[in-house]
Amino acid sequence: MRGPRHAAIAYLGEDAPALLPLRAGDLLVVNASRAAMRAHVTSPIALAYYVEAGVRVLSSPNLHANVxxxxxxxVIGSANASHSSTIADEAVVITDDPEVVAAARTFIDGIDEITEVDQVFLDNATTTEWQIGRSVPIPGIGVRMRANRDFLPPRVTRMFLRHIVEYEPSASEQQTWATQAGRSSASTGGPAATYQLEWFRLDDRRARLKRGDVLIFTDDNDWIYPPAVVDSDAIPIPHTHKAFGHLLLVRADLQPVSVADAEQQLANLGHPNPRLTTDHRIISASLRTALLRLWNL
Structure with a gap:
């Protein structure tokens, strides 16, 4: 599309930049009010990503429209820029009627009680409103809760073997991880000693994972680690062009297995060449099953 895009999207999940790609010069009005932040329906990580990209971001506490x-x-509809809207029954109308386009632009430009979202705004939102926030009712917003979530998805269809790479995360990445982990810690299910969240960074958007994908890691010391389940959409890391992260759900009660022992067990199950030291997607359904059996899963 030529020219700047104007958007009024009430609530932004951490995956908003992937769902609503905007660029420098665009305008975004969002409900980043104290109530929205404390309810965790607008993510400061998403706001920071847009600001860093050169998008002018404004907050209006009364905004509930998506235009x-x-x-x-x-584009006029009920969908927010969040994972919740991707699994809900939303409705959206797209039109090129010049009168409707003009009316939509007028509506967005006429939103009042706006506050500029700048670095000071973001620092306050992250350190106070978001961190002390909790799930509170927001008009028109419902949350689907899963009381007892299983560790693995009902059917594992995508599994990847990855080599552990040691690196030092930047301050912005550490803040991203801490914020998202704090948000998700109450919903991981099970005793805290059993279920934990870890952070996994990728620098190639083409390698983006999906919720429910299973990762199995190996290291340079010939250990293979228990499965980790992708528990979030891609989370953009501020101050980077392409890097993003995922939250991984892991079981702390499962122990690593030596690669030699794993290869022997897999060979006994009919997989003599599992390629445990090579990064790849595990296509074979029977090998995926055999790998999970290393931990009796």
Missing amino acids: IATSRRA
Whole structure:
């Protein structure tokens, strides 16, 4: 689309930049009010990503609409830029009617009680409102809760073997991880001693994972580690161009196995060449099952 895009999207999940790609010069109005932050329906990580990208971001505490206007089209509907909206029954209308496009732009430009989202705003939102926040009712927003979540998805269809790479995360990445882990810690299910969240960084957007994907890691000391389940959509890391992270759900009560022992067990199960030291997607369903059996899963 040519020209700046104007968007009024009430609530942003941490995966908003992937769902709503905006660029420098665009305008985004969002509900980043104290109530929205404390309810964790608008993510400061997403806000920081847009600000860093050069998008002008404004907050309006009364915003509950979802409208986008480009030079030629208008998008009007109920969907927010969040994972919740991708699994809900939403409705969206896209039109190139010039009168509707003009009306959508006028609506967005006329939103009042706005506050500029800048670094001071973000620092306050992250360190106070978000951190002390809790799930509170927001008009028109419902949360689907899973009281007892299983560790593995009902059917493991995507499994990847990855080599552990040691690196020192930046301050912005550490803040991203701490914020997202704090948000998700109450929903991981099970005793804290059993279920834990870990952080996994990727620098190639083409390698993006999906919720429910299973990762198995190996290291340079010939150990293979228990499965980790991707528990979030891609989370952009501020101040980077392509890097993003995922939250991984792991079982702390499962122990690593030596690669030699794992290869022997897998060979006994009919897989003499499992390629445990090579990064790859595990296509064979029977090998995926055999790998999980290393930990009686």
